[in-house]
Amino acid sequence: MEQARLIWAAGLGLAYAGVCVAAWRQWRRSRQAATVAAPLLVAYAGQSGQAEAVAQQTVATLQAAGVQVQCLSLAQLDITALQQASRLLLVASTAGEGEPPDMARRFAANLAQPAALAGLQYAVLALGDRRYAQFCAFGRALDSWLADSGAQPLYPRIDVDALDEAALAAWQHQLAELAGLQDTALAAQPLLPVPGPFGQWQLVERHCLNEGSCGAATYHLALRPADGGALPSWQSGDLVEVQVPAEPGRPREYSIASIPADGSLQLLVRVRVGEQGQVGLASQHLTQTLALGELLSVRIRPHRRFRLADNATRPLILIGNGTGLAGLRSHLRARQQLAAAQPGWLLFGERQSTHDFYYRHELQALQQQGVLQHMDTAFSRDQPQRRYVQHVLAEQAERLQQWVADGAAIYVCGSLAGMASGVDTVLRQVLGDAVLDELAAEGRYCRDVY
Numbered sequence: 001m002e003q004a005r006l007i008w009a010a011g012l013g014l015a016y017a018g019v020c021v022a023a024w025r026q027w028r029r030s031r032q033a034a035t036v037a038a039p040l041l042v043a044y045a046g047q048s049g050q051a052e053a054v055a056q057q058t059v060a061t062l063q064a065a066g067v068q069v070q071c072l073s074l075a076q077l078d079i080t081a082l083q084q085a086s087r088l089l090l091v092a093s094t095a096g097e098g099e100p101p102d103m104a105r106r107f108a109a110n111l112a113q114p115a116a117l118a119g120l121q122y123a124v125l126a127l128g129d130r131r132y133a134q135f136c137a138f139g140r141a142l143d144s145w146l147a148d149s150g151a152q153p154l155y156p157r158i159d160v161d162a163l164d165e166a167a168l169a170a171w172q173h174q175l176a177e178l179a180g181l182q183d184t185a186l187a188a189q190p191l192l193p194v195p196g197p198f199g200q201w202q203l204v205e206r207h208c209l210n211e212g213s214c215g216a217a218t219y220h221l222a223l224r225p226a227d228g229g230a231l232p233s234w235q236s237g238d239l240v241e242v243q244v245p246a247e248p249g250r251p252r253e254y255s256i257a258s259i260p261a262d263g264s265l266q267l268l269v270r271v272r273v274g275e276q277g278q279v280g281l282a283s284q285h286l287t288q289t290l291a292l293g294e295l296l297s298v299r300i301r302p303h304r305r306f307r308l309a310d311n312a313t314r315p316l317i318l319i320g321n322g323t324g325l326a327g328l329r330s331h332l333r334a335r336q337q338l339a340a341a342q343p344g345w346l347l348f349g350e351r352q353s354t355h356d357f358y359y360r361h362e363l364q365a366l367q368q369q370g371v372l373q374h375m376d377t378a379f380s381r382d383q384p385q386r387r388y389v390q391h392v393l394a395e396q397a398e399r400l401q402q403w404v405a406d407g408a409a410i411y412v413c414g415s416l417a418g419m420a421s422g423v424d425t426v427l428r429q430v431l432g433d434a435v436l437d438e439l440a441a442e443g444r445y446c447r448d449v450y
């Protein structure tokens, strides 16, 4: 009897050790950067999918010409992997205020000092927008670092302003040369997937969510396809592009606040009021000019890095302010559909609880249903000293550490200035730079900030 128990215990011990070794191996694999298998490497770093799309099209073009290529994100690369490549084509956008995209933050730590990359030839395509003070800052920083590291430029860096076609065509010209192709053979292949057409949607519902607020008016809008047909599919975290009749060339982006199961495409839109009191074109059109029943040109844009994807089975920490609640609400509604979802924790900030607690009853119901295990709010003007969502997060440092240790993913949606940067600082203080950069590289720190 005693012997049987010993054998059983030994077996259990071995099985446990086996599980631990397997888990450790998997962890090590996930931490190891990819090995570079092809001499020509296409690498990318982006926030909302454009750099990735250009990189994929770059790969497709080269492969069609018979060139052997490998495509990796900067989250998957380290210096050893770069040293294995002989040619590197790098597509990198700039995020925040001249910052690297989240996925590339871990890699960006390498830029502090030159590496030994004398055997590497490279070209950089930097995506950016001249309306930002630090135009193409991350692409430029990568370019200088590669040069300082002894790598040889194949071509001068190309800076792309708002996906300017001429600049993208110059990149295509370089690809043609690299692949030994005639330019004309490439002209037929656009570098960015041609986006679907704008569809006509009807405004079926609109109400103000913050009557009496000291801040700008914020509205809940619901849209349905104008032809009365079925809703197209999208996932929580996705965006829409809305055409403004007065400025058709510059669509504005909005985070979708609902999921298709809700029966309509819902938005949370705040009236933009400029420094001189001028009202923003798109936000005015959506919240005031457009009448109920009228039509709007809308296109859904997948936001792959802000979807739930592999995080669907993880606990979620959702942090946002103002209209940032839109992107978080769509995730909560997706969670509500699941029978046994992992816990959720919402941290939401606005000005005054009496006027600006958007969707208060809905959020409280989610708490009662257990979709939200915790809900923390920061209403900055409810007390004499300003209190923001990042202050609440700092007070909850222990819970934050515990949730991250339990595998939680962090989603941040809303203002870049103030909120997202303040939250990022607290996350770095509590979790440490290395952990946060690792979470971003793994897709467990996702941001939709503007």
Ligand SMILES: Cc1cc2nc3c(=O)[nH]c(=O)nc-3n(C[C@H](O)[C@H](O)[C@H](O)COP(=O)(O)OP(=O)(O)OC[C@H]3O[C@@H](n4cnc5c(N)ncnc54)[C@H](O)[C@@H]3O)c2cc1C
Pocket: 239, 247, 250, 251, 252, 253, 254, 255, 256, 268, 269, 270, 271, 272, 274, 279, 280, 281, 282, 283, 284, 323, 324, 326, 327, 448, 449, 450
């Ligand atoms: C990823 C993302 C998600 C967003 N989600 C929301 C949301 O859920 N709710 C919300 O209220 N706002 C959201 N915004 C902000 C929104 O896109 C508009 O910028 C805002 O409504 C002000 O636009 P406006 O036309 O009213 O202001 P305006 O003052 O008329 O526009 C500001 C100026 O910037 C230019 N401009 C503004 N936005 C864009 C753009 N997107 N693309 C190109 N040019 C532009 C205009 O041409 C103008 O020069 C989001 C922005 C981004 C980038």
Ligand SMILES: Cc1cc2nc3c(=O)[nH]c(=O)nc-3n(C[C@H](O)[C@H](O)[C@H](O)COP(=O)(O)O)c2cc1C
Pocket: 045, 046, 047, 048, 049, 050, 051, 052, 093, 094, 095, 096, 097, 098, 099, 101, 127, 128, 129, 130, 132, 133, 134, 135, 136, 137, 162, 163, 416, 449, 450
């Ligand atoms: C919130 C936000 C911040 C941005 N910051 C900068 C910036 O500081 N400098 C710049 O040149 N472009 C900036 N851009 C523009 C992007 O780099 C550009 O739109 C790029 O095409 C996005 O590519 P992606 O989808 O790969 O992220 C910013 C865009 C957004 C939405």
